[in-house]
Amino acid sequence: MSLVLKSLQNRRNYRMMKDFLKKYQTWLFPGAFLMIFIGLGLVWLGLTQTITVIVDGESSSLRTAALTVSGALRAADISTEDSDRVTPSKGRLFWDQAVISVESARDVVIKTPEYEVTIRTAERIPANIIRSAEIPLFPEDQIRINGETVDPGSPIENTGAFMVQYEPAIPVTLITEEGEHTIYSNQPTLGAALEGASIELGPRDWISEDLMTALTIPMAVTIRRAQPVTVTLGEMSVSGLTSATVVGDALSDIGIPLQNLDYSIPPDDTGIPENGQIKVVRVQEELIITTEEVPHQSEYQEDPNTPLDQTSIIQPGQDGIYAIRERIHYENGEEVWRNTEDTWQASEPKTAVVGYGTQIVVQTEVVEGETLEYYRKLTVWTSSYKPCDLAGNCYYGTSSGLPVDKGIIAVSYSWYLLLSGQRLYVPGYGYGVIADVCGGCVGKPWIDLGYSEEGYDPAPNRWVTIYFLTPVPNYVPVPLP
Numbered sequence: 001m002s003l004v005l006k007s008l009q010n011r012r013n014y015r016m017m018k019d020f021l022k023k024y025q026t027w028l029f030p031g032a033f034l035m036i037f038i039g040l041g042l043v044w045l046g047l048t049q050t051i052t053v054i055v056d057g058e059s060s061s062l063r064t065a066a067l068t069v070s071g072a073l074r075a076a077d078i079s080t081e082d083s084d085r086v087t088p089s090k091g092r093l094f095w096d097q098a099v100i101s102v103e104s105a106r107d108v109v110i111k112t113p114e115y116e117v118t119i120r121t122a123e124r125i126p127a128n129i130i131r132s133a134e135i136p137l138f139p140e141d142q143i144r145i146n147g148e149t150v151d152p153g154s155p156i157e158n159t160g161a162f163m164v165q166y167e168p169a170i171p172v173t174l175i176t177e178e179g180e181h182t183i184y185s186n187q188p189t190l191g192a193a194l195e196g197a198s199i200e201l202g203p204r205d206w207i208s209e210d211l212m213t214a215l216t217i218p219m220a221v222t223i224r225r226a227q228p229v230t231v232t233l234g235e236m237s238v239s240g241l242t243s244a245t246v247v248g249d250a251l252s253d254i255g256i257p258l259q260n261l262d263y264s265i266p267p268d269d270t271g272i273p274e275n276g277q278i279k280v281v282r283v284q285e286e287l288i289i290t291t292e293e294v295p296h297q298s299e300y301q302e303d304p305n306t307p308l309d310q311t312s313i314i315q316p317g318q319d320g321i322y323a324i325r326e327r328i329h330y331e332n333g334e335e336v337w338r339n340t341e342d343t344w345q346a347s348e349p350k351t352a353v354v355g356y357g358t359q360i361v362v363q364t365e366v367v368e369g370e371t372l373e374y375y376r377k378l379t380v381w382t383s384s385y386k387p388c389d390l391a392g393n394c395y396y397g398t399s400s401g402l403p404v405d406k407g408i409i410a411v412s413y414s415w416y417l418l419l420s421g422q423r424l425y426v427p428g429y430g431y432g433v434i435a436d437v438c439g440g441c442v443g444k445p446w447i448d449l450g451y452s453e454e455g456y457d458p459a460p461n462r463w464v465t466i467y468f469l470t471p472v473p474n475y476v477p478v479p480l481p
Contacts, residue, residue, distance in 0.1 A: 053078060055102045067093050069100055081105060085122035109163040110135070127152035129164055140169035142186040173220040174199070190215055202226055204253065206243035229276040231256050234332045246271060247278055256280055284330045287341075294320035296349040300479065303355025308376050308478060310357040317352025320345070356479040362470055372425050376468035376476070380445040382426065385410065385438075386456040398450075400435035408450030410436035418477040425467040428459070445480075 048065045053076050064075040070090040073080065080086055083105035088098075103122040110117050110133045123129045126143045130152070137143075143152050144165040156162070169184035172193055185193035191211030194201065201207060204226035209219065226241035231254050242253040248268030251257050258268055261283035266273060296317035306312045323346045328338040362375050387404045388394035396403050399416060409424060409432040410416075422434045429449050438448040447466065451457055 049098070051098045051100060053100045053102065056104050069098075072098070072100055073102070078102065083120045083122060107161040109161075110166060111163060112166045113168070124155040125153060126150055126156065126164060130166055135166055138169055138184055140184040140186055142167040142169070170215045171218045172215070173218075175220060175222040177225065185215060187215055189213060190219070190221065199223075202241070204241040204243055227272070227276065229254065229272060229278055231278045231280055233280045233282065242272070244272065250278065251280065261285060281331050282333070284333075286328045286330070288326050288328065290324045290326065291346065292322045292324070294322070294349050296320065296352055298352040298354050300354050300356050302358045302478070304358050306355055306357030307359050307361055308357050308476065309378060309480070311479075312355040312357070313352065314355045315351075315353035318347060318350035320349030321347045358478050360472055360476060362472065365467070367425065367467065368427055370425065372467050373470045374425070374467040375470055375472045377465055378445060378468075378480075379463055379465045380447050381461065382429075382447055382449055382459075382464050383438075383441075383461050384449045384451060384457060384459055386451045387453050394453075398436035402435050404436070404450050405452045406430075406450060406455055407432045408435050409433060410438035410441070410448040410450060412441045412446065412481075413437050413439075414481045418480070422473065423469045425469060427464055427466075431469075 048063055050061055050063050051072050052059055052061050053072070055078060060076070062072075062076050064072050066072045066075050068090070069086060069088050069092050073086070073090070080090070080102060085101075085103040085105070087101040087103075103124065105120045105122040107118055107120055108129055110119065110130065112135065117133060119129075119133060121129060121132060123132060126145065127137055130137050130143065137152060141152075143150055144167065145156060146162050147165070150156070167186055169186045170193070171182050171184055172190070173180055173182045183193065183197045183199070185196055187193040187196050189211065190209055190213045193215055194211070201211075201223070202225070206222075206224040206226075208222040213219075224243040224245070226243045228239060229242055229250055230237055230239045231251060233256060238254055238256060240254040242250040244250040244253055246268065247264050247266055247270055248258060250272055251264065251268065258264060258280070259282075263281050263283065265279040265281070272278070296319050298317060301314065303312050303314065323344055324340060325342045326338050326340050329336045360375050362373060364371060364373050366372070385404070387396045398404055398408055398410070400420065402408060407430070409426070411419060411434055416434065416437045419434045424432050424434065424447075426432060426447070426449065432449065434447075436448075436450065438446065440446075441448055449459075
């Protein structure tokens with residue numbers, strides 16, 4: 001039943017459409033053509049749009065129905081070359097308020113330390129210009145535009161031709177205790193390069209090149225960092241920093257260099273010990289010459305031109321001298337050893353010839369109120385004696401047979417043999433005669449003054465000048481023993 005109804009409905013619709021076409025067929029086809037024409041006009045109006053064209057920073061606007069960038073440029077009467085930069089690209093379609101940028105290519109001279117080349121490019125970024133010339137750009141490389149240093153990543157505002165100077169950074173290989181590493185720098189000097197790389201040098205650090213060395217070619221530089229050392233010198237210790245590799249140089253850095261015979265522990269030509277401890281021993285050697293004298297001998301002979309008991313030098317004597325050279329070795333001020341290096345005779349002994357006076361001259365002198373006439377006077381040591389000693393033993397006789405009494409003078413045995421009976425005057429004692437032997441009067445000119453037991457005067461011993469009184473004996477012994 002439903003199928004029958006649907007079929008009836010379709011028939012009704014068909015008849016209605018047929019009737020409509022018959023009624024309006026006289027104007028239907030012209031209207032259709034009009035509608036198509038209106039539609040095409042509306043499409044053309046829709047395709048026409050306003051675009052902005054920026055050429056080297058200068059912008060202009062135009063309306064165009066072009067659908068591609070190249071069409072729009074032709075519509076704007078803008079011609080380009082292959083090396084110009086067009087954004088978007090020429091063949092790209094665009095729609096609705098498009099902006100087209102054109103950057104004109106220009107000649108760029110690229111100058112490097114090795115060569116010079118000219119390229120034509122629209123590139124505005126220096127780093128990209130360098131890269132387009134197949135030059136690798138490293139962080140520390142320097143770029144100059146017409147002589148002025150620029151940021152490699154910042155666009156260039158210059159629209160004309162220009163020169164790009166490429167100054168590559170110089171590699172500096174640093175050799176340290178930790179190993180090797182390389183820095184790159186465009187600084188003019190080595191010192192500036194190290195500073196730019198934040199590499200600090202201490203006042204005692206050592207560097208193989210002068211910091212003012214011009215940085216023009218790759219170089220290898222050795223840096224030795226200073227290390228602490230302690231130098232012991234006797235009881236004194238000095239600490240400091242040194243970058244030296246051997247002990248001797250380290251001591252010079254600290255201000256305690258080895259001198260002459262000094263030595264160090266460890267030796268000065270060895271490496272610095274890990275603990276930094278160095279001992280310095282100051283060495284001094286002294287050469288001394290000592291002498292030993294051999295006394296010369298003397299010969300005596302009579303001199304008739306010299307007064308009695310006086311002497312004269314007829315020929316001077318000279319002691320023999322032996323010289324000894326010794327080397328004394330000191331370490332830190334203390335003697336370690338000494339060695340006799342040589343011995344020689346500096347001079348030979350020479351016998352002196354001494355003249356003893358034999359000339360007898362009688363003279364007069366007032367002594368203690370006494371006018372004395374004498375031919376000889378001597379300075380002698382005096383003592384006194386009496387007949388009895390402290391033990392009570394008494395000896396009244398003398399060598400001459402006279403009794404012990406005041407006026408009896410005793411002398412040594414050798415004098416007694418020569419001077420027995422000789423009259424003397426002794427100040428403080430008076431007149432006397434040599435008439436006894438004094439056994440103890442030895443070693444020096446000595447007389448013993450005799451006294452009686454009752455008149456004994458224990459005068460202190462003393463030196464006294466005695467007078468030998470006239471008449472002059474037939475024999476006068478010269479010299480006295």
